[in-house]
Amino acid sequence: MTITLVGNLFPPVVALASGPILAQALGVAGRGEVAAATAPLGLAIALMTFGVPEAVSYAVARHPRLVRLAARNGALIVVLAGLLATAAVLLARPWLSGGDVGIQHLMAVASLAVLPTLLLGVLRGIASGLQLWALVAWEKVLASGLRLLVLVPLWLTDHLTPFTATVVLAAMPVMGALAYLVLPRRLPEAAPDDDGLASTKALTGYGLRLWIGTISGILLSRIDQTLMTPLSSAYELGLYVVAVNVSELPLVIHRAVRDVTFVTDAHRSEDARLAAAARISTLICAVVALGLGTTMAWWLPALFGADFAGAVPVAWLLLVAVLVSTPGSIAGAGLSARGRPGLRSLALVVACIVNIGLLVLLVPVWGAMGAAVATLVGYVISSALNEVLLGRLFGVRMRDFHGVRRSDLVTLRDYGRSLVRGVGRRLRPRRRSRA
Known part of the structure; x- marks a missing residue:
C-alpha cells in the first residue's frame, strides 16, 4: 500500500x-x-x-x-x-x-x-x-x-x-x-x-x-470536463479544472487503500476488515479535505491568480462529493472482489446517466457550479447503491462503513509506527563485517 x-x-x-x-x-x-x-x-x-x-x-x-x-x-x-x-x-x-x-x-x-x-x-x-x-x-x-x-x-x-x-x-x-x-x-x-x-x-x-463499470466510473468523473465547453464556455471550464485538481487531492490516499483492499478481500473476504478500510479511508480523506477547505480561500487565488477565485466555492462542493463517495467506493471494491463486479457496474451506470442529465440541465445555467452539483449527486447515488447491494448480498451493514471506531485509530497508529520503523531501518548505516 x-x-x-x-x-x-x-x-x-x-x-x-x-x-x-x-x-x-x-x-x-x-x-x-x-x-x-x-x-x-x-x-x-x-x-x-x-x-x-x-x-x-x-x-x-x-x-x-x-x-x-x-x-x-x-x-x-x-x-x-x-x-x-x-x-x-x-x-x-x-x-x-x-x-x-x-x-x-x-x-x-x-x-x-x-x-x-x-x-x-x-x-x-x-x-x-x-x-x-x-x-x-x-x-x-x-x-x-x-x-x-x-x-x-x-x-x-x-x-x-x-x-x-x-x-x-x-x-x-x-x-x-x-x-x-x-x-x-x-x-x-x-x-x-x-x-x-x-x-x-x-x-x-x-x-x-470490466469495461462497462470502469467506463461508467470514468465518465462520471470526467464527462463534465468534456461537455463544459459546448454547454457553457472555456472560461467556466478553466475554473472547474482548477477546482477538480484541488478536490482530488484527498483521493490519493483513498485510491491506495481501495486498490489494496480489493486484492486482500479477493484473497480472503472479511467483512470487518472491509468496513474498517472504508472508515479509515474516509477519516483520512476528511482530515485532508478539512485542511484544504478551510484554507483554500486565501492560497488558491494566490497560487493560481485572482481570476480563479471563482473556483473556491466549486472546489468546496467537490470536496464534499469526494467524502461522500469514499465509503461506497470501498463497498464497490468489495463487490468486485467477491465476484459481483456487474453490480458495481450497475451502480456506476445509474449514477453516470443521472450525472449526464444534470450536466445538460445545470451547466448552461450555473456553469462550473452546475457541474459540481451534478458530480455530487452522481457520487451520492453510486456510493449508496454499492453499500446497499453489498449489504443485501453479503450481509455487511451500511452503518459499519461510517463513523470512527477505537480500533480504527489503533490501526492507524500501528501502521504509522511500522512505517517509521521501516524508514529507520533503511536510514540506519550498515556495519561492515570484518574480513
Missing part, C-alpha cells in the same frame, strides 16, 4: 504545482482552451481501452509464463482501438470545441497521443500482473515529474502557450514508459502451450466485462 500510495501521490502533487504555472501563464480562457483540447484525449483513452490492460494483468497474474502472448494480443487490440479513437476525436472536434477553430487545432495535436497512451496501458498491465509495483509507481513519478520539468522552462522563457501546454500535457504521460525499459529482463520464460487465457478472444471477453 505504501508503494501504491507514493505512486498515486506524485501526479496530483505535480498537478497542484503545475496548475498555478498554467493558470498564471495562460489565464482563465487559455487554461480552459487547453483543458478543452486535452479532455477528449482522456475520455477517448478511457472509452477505448475495453478493459484490455486489466485483462492482460489478470492473465499474467494467473499464468505468468503467458506474459509474452498476453502482451502481443493485448497490444494488437489496443492498436486497433487507438486508431478508431483517434479518428473519433478528429471527427468530433467541431462539436466538442464549441466551434472554436483554435481549440480544434489543439484537439488534433492532443489526439496523436491516444495510441501510445493505450499501448502504455498494456505495459502497466504486465507489470501489475507480475506484481512489479515499483515499476508502476515509477511510471507515474516519471510521467508527472517530466511534465513539470518541461513546463517550468517554457514558463520562465515565455514560451508557454496553449499550443505548447497541450503538447506537454498530451505527450508527457507517454514518457512514463521509460520506467518499463527493464521489464523485458524481468519476464519469466514463455509457456510451451496456450490454455486460451491469453488469447485475443479471452482478453477481449474478460476486458469487456
Whole structure:
C-alpha cells in the first residue's frame, strides 16, 4: 500500500504545482482552451481501452509464463482501438470545441497521443500482473515529474502557450514508459502451450466485462470536463479544472487503500476488515479535505491568480462529493472482489446517466457550479447503491462503513509506527563485517 500510495501521490502533487504555472501563464480562457483540447484525449483513452490492460494483468497474474502472448494480443487490440479513437476525436472536434477553430487545432495535436497512451496501458498491465509495483509507481513519478520539468522552462522563457501546454500535457504521460525499459529482463520464460487465457478472444471477453463499470466510473468523473465547453464556455471550464485538481487531492490516499483492499478481500473476504478500510479511508480523506477547505480561500487565488477565485466555492462542493463517495467506493471494491463486479457496474451506470442529465440541465445555467452539483449527486447515488447491494448480498451493514471506531485509530497508529520503523531501518548505516 505504501508503494501504491507514493505512486498515486506524485501526479496530483505535480498537478497542484503545475496548475498555478498554467493558470498564471495562460489565464482563465487559455487554461480552459487547453483543458478543452486535452479532455477528449482522456475520455477517448478511457472509452477505448475495453478493459484490455486489466485483462492482460489478470492473465499474467494467473499464468505468468503467458506474459509474452498476453502482451502481443493485448497490444494488437489496443492498436486497433487507438486508431478508431483517434479518428473519433478528429471527427468530433467541431462539436466538442464549441466551434472554436483554435481549440480544434489543439484537439488534433492532443489526439496523436491516444495510441501510445493505450499501448502504455498494456505495459502497466504486465507489470501489475507480475506484481512489479515499483515499476508502476515509477511510471507515474516519471510521467508527472517530466511534465513539470518541461513546463517550468517554457514558463520562465515565455514560451508557454496553449499550443505548447497541450503538447506537454498530451505527450508527457507517454514518457512514463521509460520506467518499463527493464521489464523485458524481468519476464519469466514463455509457456510451451496456450490454455486460451491469453488469447485475443479471452482478453477481449474478460476486458469487456470490466469495461462497462470502469467506463461508467470514468465518465462520471470526467464527462463534465468534456461537455463544459459546448454547454457553457472555456472560461467556466478553466475554473472547474482548477477546482477538480484541488478536490482530488484527498483521493490519493483513498485510491491506495481501495486498490489494496480489493486484492486482500479477493484473497480472503472479511467483512470487518472491509468496513474498517472504508472508515479509515474516509477519516483520512476528511482530515485532508478539512485542511484544504478551510484554507483554500486565501492560497488558491494566490497560487493560481485572482481570476480563479471563482473556483473556491466549486472546489468546496467537490470536496464534499469526494467524502461522500469514499465509503461506497470501498463497498464497490468489495463487490468486485467477491465476484459481483456487474453490480458495481450497475451502480456506476445509474449514477453516470443521472450525472449526464444534470450536466445538460445545470451547466448552461450555473456553469462550473452546475457541474459540481451534478458530480455530487452522481457520487451520492453510486456510493449508496454499492453499500446497499453489498449489504443485501453479503450481509455487511451500511452503518459499519461510517463513523470512527477505537480500533480504527489503533490501526492507524500501528501502521504509522511500522512505517517509521521501516524508514529507520533503511536510514540506519550498515556495519561492515570484518574480513
